[in-house]
Amino acid sequence: MDTMYLSWLVWLPVAGMVVIAFIPRDKTEIIKTVAAVATGLQVWVAILLWLDFDSASGTIQFAEKLAWIPSFNIFYHLGVDGLSLPMVMLTPILSFLAVFVSWKTDRAVKGYFTLFLLLDTGMIGVFLALDFFLFYVFWEVMLLPMYFLIGIWGGPKREYAAIKFFLFTLFGSVLMLVAILALYFYCGQTFDMLVLIDTAPMALDGVLWWGISAIKVIWILLFIGFAIKVPVFPFHTWLPLAHVEAPTAISVILAGVLLKLGVYGLLRVNYGMLPDGVMWFAGAIAFLGLVNVIWGGLCALAQTDLKKLVAYSSINHMGYALIGMAAVIAASSANGSNFGAAEAGLTGAVFQMFNHGTISAMLFILVGVIYDRAHHRDINGFGGLAKQMPIFTAVAGVAFFAGLGLPGMSGFVSEFMCFVGAFPVFRTIVIISAFGILLNAAYFLWAFQRIFFGELNEKYTKLPDINGRELFAVIPLAVITILLGVYPGPFLDMIKETMTVIIDQVVIWGDMAVLP
Amino acid sequence: MDQLQTYLIVAAILFSLGLFAVMTRRNAVAVLMGIELILNAANINFLAFARFGGMNISGQVFSLFVIVMAAAEAAVALAIVINIFNNFKSINIDEVNQLSR
């Protein structure tokens, strides 16, 4: 353990939080600067981590392991691999940019940034934790600040939104906790994820609960826990509400990072520890992905609130990732050992996760920009803004077209991979969900037209164009989006080895048994 | 005279007197004096047991610490008394019963 990148990543925001605690509450500029510096340093560490990362290896790197509560076999165990690295990169970047997005916060600035940094720690901790207990702790650490950030700094219905978000997520985490404990007691009383990945498939083999395989039960428990975060179709209604009510920066974080926890968790936990279940459930995942795509697309098409539209587009986009994830079973012998498709789908899903993080973050920032100026988000209430705000229009154009999966932008590449990967196995589902891209294009273009095109609304002849600070928050994301869209190779190289490991795990176990 | 009981009884008398003072005197300084008596009675017991119990020096060391503590206690207690006086213009303890109000 030569460099403790991971601990730095986790604890830098906490350090920032401690510093902020000692700053008088009326020195808001200093507080914001400290938050920016803390997250900025985090970005720097993340870049160093990325440079040092060995993409030829599919296993955990930079692991740190210290005994924490030895009597229960709980460790402070951090590590990063190709699955978590993209998210570990994304989280600090979005946090850093979100600080600038929230620069104009004027209510209880100290509390806001304290909670914000705590949230940051929680998020990155979840991605880095390799001990289930630690994972769960970070998971909950993230939940609480989010509740307050929505509930205090949000829009008019903030309390309702915050409560709903909180209850939904808590419901999921309780189920997850049950599953974690089940794994703990059945697999040699350990919380170590790496150990569980090795032992759980064997330990749970043949265990029956109420006549059903324990693997299935645990799968479902974990799936619901993570699906709420994704969000997968029937568990999605907290998302539009929370997104609409949350302040802009928090929407950015919510869409950019929190939604990724679900997919990340599924891949890390469900795919890693219960690979037999994947074979059984992949069809359902693909189907739910299809529902997400179509349902989210239709709902987005009907929205008049711009932020809600973007929120539903998140549901739509995460559907692609789900379809890509389901593609993993293409590699099983029952489906012709099509490893290429499995790799494309799984890597595409992870890539889509990252891309949705950057793209939806961009969209939410832009919605925030327009909301700050016009004080409403009604799509029909704008019109002709392209004339008044040309730069904003250009940036929004990039974001919208990235959202609808235009080639040359990263979203296209990942959607393409998800579809291509899933096609051999889930032909019908992919074909139907291909119409989701049409819906996708329809709602984005329609919204774009209604906001920016046509005659300029007289109300907005004095609207200032996007300013430097806001551009600073958007441009890096736009650059990432375009770079990854033009040449995704190096980025995918980081992911692919880990994906191979996951696929092997699923295939080896999935090919063996039929679950009762 | 070279009897353990003698010393113990002397100590007991001093202890009772001290206790009496603590219980009945209204003046805080007088109460303090009573406490000093009690402490001294205890010290006599220590030394008596040290001599007749056959553990000479250890007992003495212990009483030495008692004296140290008594000194510290006296200093702090008097500081408190002076503070009380500054606040209440009186050091009669029965007038210092703000807790019950």
Place this chain on the structure above:
Amino acid sequence: MITLGFWFVVIMTIAAAVVVVGSRNLVYSAVGLFFTLFGIAGLYVFLWADFMAGVQVMVYVGGILVLILFGIMLTHRISSVNISHTGLQRSLGALVAMVILFGLTYLIQNTPWKWVAGIEPESTTYEIGTLIMTDYLLPFEVASVLLLAALIGAAVLSRKNP
């Protein structure tokens, strides 16, 4: 002769203690306390504790008593030093004290004490010093800290405007 001296010391100590407890005038009480403490120092000598007797004189008589006198002076106007009242619940207190005294005396008299005949030491100073620096080093240090704390505490408490 020694026995006579012993009883003299005992009686003086108890009599002085009675003055301490009983006097209406605080200054008298203080003077009584002086004699009591001296008497106890004497008892220490009879208990083969010459060093402790010295310490008793130095700390109590030289330190604490002076401190108490200062306390009296600082808290009473010179003219009203003698307006010191005895307690309210005299009789009840006296009763309790007497009962306790009786109880203790009963216990002392009826306990089969196990004696160990000791040898009178030459001088205890050296041995106490050794012990303090070896076996009782930690309590010793703690005591020093306690004294320091008391020092500071006393200073803080007695400030005019805390």
Place this chain on the structure above:
Amino acid sequence: MNIFIKYALVIYFLPLLAFIIQTFFGNKLPRKGDWVSIGAILITLTLAISMFAGMLLNYDPDFVVQESFTWMNLGNFKIEIGFLIDNMTIIMLLVVALISSMSHIYSIKYMEGDPRYHRYFSFLSLFTFSMNGIVLADNLVLLYMSWELVGLSSYLLIGFWFEKDSASNAGKKAFLTNRVGDIGFFIGIMLFFTAIGSFSYSDLFAGVQAGKIAGATLTVAGIGLFMGAVGKSAQFPLHIWLPDAMEGPTPVSALIHAATMVAAGVYMMVRLFGVMTADALLVVAYIGGFTALFASLIAITRKDIKQVLAYSTVSQLGYMILSVGTGAYIAAFFHLLTHAMFKANLFFGAGSVIHSMHHGLHKIDDHDTDPQDMNNMGGLKSKMPVTYISMLVGSLAISGVPFFSGFLSKDAILAGTLAYASHNPAHFLLPVFGFGAALLTAFYMFRMIFLTFHNEPKREDIFGHIHESPAVMKLPLILLSILSLFIFYTLPHFNPFSDMGWFKHLMEYKDSFVPGGILAHSTEEGLHHSHMTAMIMSLIVAAFGIGLAWLMYFKRSISAEKVALAIKPLYRLSSGKFFIDELYTKILYKPVLKLADAVAYLDWDLYDKYFINGFGRVTTFLSNIVGKIDYEGIDQTLVDGIGRSANRAGKVLRVIQTGRVQQYILFALTAIIILLIWKAS
């Protein structure tokens, strides 16, 4: 690296560079930076010409260069992207570069004074870049990506005057309609990839030849690819976007919506002809043929000069598709080439007319009259001779009159349909489509010419202000008119009735890769046989069409109004564009929007409000009950009872809490004594 590849790289990336420069600095550069884009496209043109020269020097029908690099590699999943350069690529590159340069030059004057002048040129560069991507691609991924990027630039340029609702609607419509086709395209790509495991053309061909994908799957996959072409090349039923796309600036219509982008579908079909099964080709042929006739039926009643040209474009693209479907795919590509020249020419001419009409209307302060309406024109011949001649040349070429390029290519296509029908008599409709469309084409083109340029002017007030366009707008007209002559396509021969020239030599028919598919020599044989028949019939048809137009609109010996009345239902269908848009609105847009509203309502106002929040309500209800039991029963009676008794006891015991420390000591000691006594006794 091959010199052709190097050239291609420059050709590919130079417009991109221009786009980037224009986007970020265009506004600050002198002349708003139009010289950046124009310079880039002119260099591109030079390189394309030199590649073309190199091709002619080689004179090798099998010339091919390929170069690719790994775009992504996941181990078993690998995408390689690269360039494929053969004769077809080079010809197409030249077409794109040439028309694009003309369009750039033309736009200098046409777009003069527009507030977003720099933006316009940056979009043009973006288009050129994307279009070259389609042309150069050696695999389906780059093809698909460029395909969509072309759609983007088309969207941006159609909606360039976004203040007009019609323009922004048209842009959106174009993009979405194309997406519909792209879904099929994408499904086709996935089918091919799943079966073959590679995206590159050569692997595709090899895979099809080896039978890795065959039968119905191959047919479906081929039709999937064709769906892309249907969208991009505006074939029925996705043709609706192209006429609307005329809302864009006219040079854009000339470049994108006539000559190059819409031809991309045909280009792709020609490229991938080898993987089309006979069944797929039949679908292709019928759609193409139907579109050709259908669009020309609509074109004959258009009043807007650009609309005529737009529907004519749809119809001509239908021709090309029809030709691909009948197996004569080289003829399709040939028509693509000639059509690009004369149709761009026609659009530039129309733009010239509109420009001066607009100018004239501006002079007389008339802002309501449509400058594109042919009913306001007439007699422009005398005022705009150059425009007139060039448009006349274009119309002659498109109508298939000998000595012009269109005659050669059209003849080849019609011969192809005849040959196909002679082999498969059941499909006699295909040549009927072809010849019918040829007749109508000649008719409506000359209707346009006569209405616009001949007879007396309809609006004298405007007419006074009409004048010929400036030199930079005339230059493309003249150049493209010259290129519409037969001679450039028959060299080194001079026979105006035979297409046996360099083109025929360099572009040879090749056997289909589908096992048992169409063979090159049978196609050529068929073409050869039908050549004479087709030529004669097409001549007759063209003459008939032109003559009819002459009678109706020049001599006025047949009244157009009377004819319209006589066939009123047909006329209404045609002028209503067969009500396809209305139909889609009724059966597609509105239901989808309604569905979206319904789903959103279901999601938000039913599912979330009642089901999800229902959990909350049930929980609240339960907790109210439990809360009542808890509070009234347990808390108030039980717990508080204990509390109350404690309280009462406290009240009693309070008496001894005097606050006097000494009393406390006394009590404590008394208590201890009592305890001791009690214990001892």
